Amino acid sequence: MKIIEKYVAPWALRGEDIPIHLRWEPEKKYSLIRVILPDGFILKDLMNVRECNAQKQEILINRLAKDGYFGLAISNDHLFDTQIFQDTVQIEFISDEKTIHIERIPVRIFRPFIRILESTETVVLTDDVVDNKCVPIKIKLKYTGFGDAFVGIRVKVGGTWRHTGEIFYHHLLKLLMEMDEHADSENKKFTTELIQEGKLARTMDKMGHEVVYERETIIEDLKRYLERCIYKKDDVLEDFSDIDMEEAGILLHSLKEKLSERDFADRFYSNLGTVLIEVLLNSLKRTPSDNVYLKDSDNTALIEKSVNSISVEVSYKDALGNDYDPLPISIAINDKRTKKIGISIPIEVNVTSEVIDAIRGEDNGNRTSKCGIGL
Amino acid sequence: MVIEPVSAALACKTIIDSGKMVEKEAEDAIGWIGKIKKILGPFKPEIVNFSVNYKTKKSELKLSIYAPTGIIKKSKTIEIPAYQGFQIIEMLDDSFRPIKGAWVQKDNKYVLKTDQLTKGSERFLLQMNGTISESLLNHLVRIQPSTNPNKDPENDKYWLACHLKDTNILEKWWNQLNVSDIEIQVKVAIRRCFTNSIPRDVMVNLEAQREWMAQISRRRIDRETLFKVQRKAHAARASSALNLDEIYRLLVDIASARNLIKFIMVDSPFQLQDVIEDKSPDFYPERMNVDVSTELDFKTPTAKGNLIFKRKEYEDDIKSKIQQEKNKKGKHA
Numbered sequence: 001m002k003i004i005e006k007y008v009a010p011w012a013l014r015g016e017d018i019p020i021h022l023r024w025e026p027e028k029k030y031s032l033i034r035v036i037l038p039d040g041f042i043l044k045d046l047m048n049v050r051e052c053n054a055q056k057q058e059i060l061i062n063r064l065a066k067d068g069y070f071g072l073a074i075s076n077d078h079l080f081d082t083q084i085f086q087d088t089v090q091i092e093f094i095s096d097e098k099t100i101h102i103e104r105i106p107v108r109i110f111r112p113f114i115r116i117l118e119s120t121e122t123v124v125l126t127d128d129v130v131d132n133k134c135v136p137i138k139i140k141l142k143y144t145g146f147g148d149a150f151v152g153i154r155v156k157v158g159g160t161w162r163h164t165g166e167i168f169y170h171h172l173l174k175l176l177m178e179m180d181e182h183a184d185s186e187n188k189k190f191t192t193e194l195i196q197e198g199k200l201a202r203t204m205d206k207m208g209h210e211v212v213y214e215r216e217t218i219i220e221d222l223k224r225y226l227e228r229c230i231y232k233k234d235d236v237l238e239d240f241s242d243i244d245m246e247e248a249g250i251l252l253h254s255l256k257e258k259l260s261e262r263d264f265a266d267r268f269y270s271n272l273g274t275v276l277i278e279v280l281l282n283s284l285k286r287t288p289s290d291n292v293y294l295k296d297s298d299n300t301a302l303i304e305k306s307v308n309s310i311s312v313e314v315s316y317k318d319a320l321g322n323d324y325d326p327l328p329i330s331i332a333i334n335d336k337r338t339k340k341i342g343i344s345i346p347i348e349v350n351v352t353s354e355v356i357d358a359i360r361g362e363d364n365g366n367r368t369s370k371c372g373i374g375l
Numbered sequence: 376m377v378i379e380p381v382s383a384a385l386a387c388k389t390i391i392d393s394g395k396m397v398e399k400e401a402e403d404a405i406g407w408i409g410k411i412k413k414i415l416g417p418f419k420p421e422i423v424n425f426s427v428n429y430k431t432k433k434s435e436l437k438l439s440i441y442a443p444t445g446i447i448k449k450s451k452t453i454e455i456p457a458y459q460g461f462q463i464i465e466m467l468d469d470s471f472r473p474i475k476g477a478w479v480q481k482d483n484k485y486v487l488k489t490d491q492l493t494k495g496s497e498r499f500l501l502q503m504n505g506t507i508s509e510s511l512l513n514h515l516v517r518i519q520p521s522t523n524p525n526k527d528p529e530n531d532k533y534w535l536a537c538h539l540k541d542t543n544i545l546e547k548w549w550n551q552l553n554v555s556d557i558e559i560q561v562k563v564a565i566r567r568c569f570t571n572s573i574p575r576d577v578m579v580n581l582e583a584q585r586e587w588m589a590q591i592s593r594r595r596i597d598r599e600t601l602f603k604v605q606r607k608a609h610a611a612r613a614s615s616a617l618n619l620d621e622i623y624r625l626l627v628d629i630a631s632a633r634n635l636i637k638f639i640m641v642d643s644p645f646q647l648q649d650v651i652e653d654k655s656p657d658f659y660p661e662r663m664n665v666d667v668s669t670e671l672d673f674k675t676p677t678a679k680g681n682l683i684f685k686r687k688e689y690e691d692d693i694k695s696k697i698q699q700e701k702n703k704k705g706k707h708a
Binding site for chain 2 (some may be wrong): 007009013017021037042043044045046048049050052053055056057058059065066069071073147274276278280281284286287288293320355359
């Protein structure tokens, strides 16, 4: 048999379809094609097949629609504990119960891997804490492997798990609440320039709205957008707890109570510069290292009652939403304060990446970044 | 209780059965072609080309017919029912000149005005259009880009695979099938390029401006803190040489589709069609949607290749544009 093209998708994630095909000079010397799938692989699709049957991992193709071409797609949902998993699909062409041609096709599944290199073991709380800010918890992570990893951090204090990040739009709302409508000239100058150049409309357009130029309409749009984010559990919020959602809801409600449309508009416009800086820094900090996306740009453990220790959990998903085993960290709290009031402990995440080249099988150098200033 | 994963046997049956279901749909959608061939039987119709446009979901049939004067005279009227979704587009003579008014639509029928046919011409080319449903197209063609790219020191590479899935649906009637404009959308990640390329002094400046703006916007201002952050913000701005609005303008421009398209390449037989900005509330989106297209036919039922995002060049471009802006600012100062 003269094979003219053999293809297999060169890399895949767990659960991702792996397309495979063979093309040959049509000659019809075979009566049957037998495909043997490795254990754990499932059949997802067949190309150019009219009749087939299967038993366990063996698929028998009795008739093709047209001679000279055959394809299939397979996948594997298993959670592998190695960075690369490789196996072979065997395709046999059979005539008179004899195999006249065999193709062995390697299939490779990759995964992202995150390990904890180092983390703070004990946090000491003293009365010296200024502005309710104490020494941060430092977590050093190492990414190895292939594909994006979406990393989230949560903390258990006294039995309740909470996300350490803040819904970004919640953060923006809080900022707008705190700000004075009569903001500084720098901010106003920037806002005016943006409006004149139509750049604001472009920004709003990026927020998923039609381009609008009416001052009040833009604000109404923004509010509606924030409401949608908070109440309808947009993708960005999928992992937030009910407590987080409730808090964001209360904030939005109080914003509506305290500020008229006009006030909100003034406040938003006067502080647009700040809002845009927040948006920019948020997006920069959420990609601290190659292939790693942090769910939140700023993470904080909120301790409202006296505890001896807290549990931190680093969880991650791949680009298809597959969960990998979360990484637990236990941190002792040594509270030496005379007055034990609630305190926020910032969590500083540092990530190093070693990305595997799926074609050459090598890593691509070492890029380190800290989540925060001076990336 | 142990739940068995979907067995290969069940998967085989499901795939084949879904093919049979679509056959009925195919008959409904393009059955008119068989009927027209039958009506035009005396004129020895031959299919010259049958193509499906994946993007517009339109099919186009080119039929060659042999109609010398003798045969035309024998056929009193030549009528084709106006089947749903079907249209006669034009008729050409043997010199490929369009014959105006050859077919007229009357009472839900297309009627051939034989007196309009070019004298001396015996072969004619009839061009017709139809529509193809999305589910039929999905059964006809399988498209898949990789979810994640492979990264080497220079590029991010996404594999692209495209297959004619069930050639039998259409092969029953034709051997000339061509499916064009098959579109694949690839989500190309770009956000990390910015984190890698924005210089440290710009980041320091942004952080300092953020702190300063937040302080002076507050109702209750602590004079001492304000003075501290103001000095820090001024120093950071002086060393970075760029203001927020300048950074904003620059980044929006760098992240625009018309800039990004310069850093995208696709292997043949794929063609780059468009880059579309993602609707994201950020300065620059996490990903860009890149549309590529290809075509398949019975002779080439598969298309494979890569989309390449020249990541290193893009990062260098971000760095150099920021530096240029700084230099420009320096000259004006």
